[in-house]
Amino acid sequence: MKGLRIGLALAASIALAAFASVTHAAEGERPARLDATLVKMQATVAAVDHKTREVTLEGADGETVTITAGEEVKNLAQVEVGDKVDVEYLEMVSMEVLPPAEVELAAMTTAAKKTAPLGEKPAGTMVQETTVITIIEAIDKDNELVTLKGPEGYTKTVKARNPANLEKVAVGDKVKVTYTTALAIAVTEK
Numbered sequence: 001m002k003g004l005r006i007g008l009a010l011a012a013s014i015a016l017a018a019f020a021s022v023t024h025a026a027e028g029e030r031p032a033r034l035d036a037t038l039v040k041m042q043a044t045v046a047a048v049d050h051k052t053r054e055v056t057l058e059g060a061d062g063e064t065v066t067i068t069a070g071e072e073v074k075n076l077a078q079v080e081v082g083d084k085v086d087v088e089y090l091e092m093v094s095m096e097v098l099p100p101a102e103v104e105l106a107a108m109t110t111a112a113k114k115t116a117p118l119g120e121k122p123a124g125t126m127v128q129e130t131t132v133i134t135i136i137e138a139i140d141k142d143n144e145l146v147t148l149k150g151p152e153g154y155t156k157t158v159k160a161r162n163p164a165n166l167e168k169v170a171v172g173d174k175v176k177v178t179y180t181t182a183l184a185i186a187v188t189e190k
Contacts, residue, residue, distance in 0.1 A: 045082060
């Protein structure tokens with residue numbers, strides 16, 4: 001379990017350390033932003049049907065949810081009623097304004113996952129990161145709006161969270177947006 005959570009713990013510590021300075025754009029700097037949310041929860045296995053692969057989890061508040069464990073859950077046979085399930089979910093969004101000539105418009109997604117070895121209690125992590133580089137097509141300072149054009153030609157108009165940053169960007173600047181999710185799940189004995 002410890003090795004499986006290293007990636008999530010590292011990402012969480014980076015996100016939480018940076019969370020204190022969510023938005024910055026000092027004099028002469030280009031605007032940047034990082035938002036991060038980390039959710040931790042624990043549930044107890046209330047029922048498990050190994051044939052249908054359905055597992056019913058009960059939260060601390062008594063609420064239950066039934067999930068179907070996919071084939072990627074190799075160690076379902078080790079799950080028993082009363083086992084604890086720890087879940088950590090991290091979601092981060094970062095935005096950074098780049099000079100017009102620094103990068104080309106692009107979009108890419110990377111993903112990685114790791115599961116527990118056969119015979120151990122189920123555990124695993126999954127991290128996915130999507131990065132899109134857009135271009136500022138229009139700026140409406142009066143209404144605090146920015147229109148971004150993505151690599152496929154689609155446009156999206158968004159409201160500026162910090163209108164003062166509109167003074168630090170120009171049409172033609174690139175905006176790099178990175179969306180990261182990380183999930184760690186581990187089943188521990190009762």
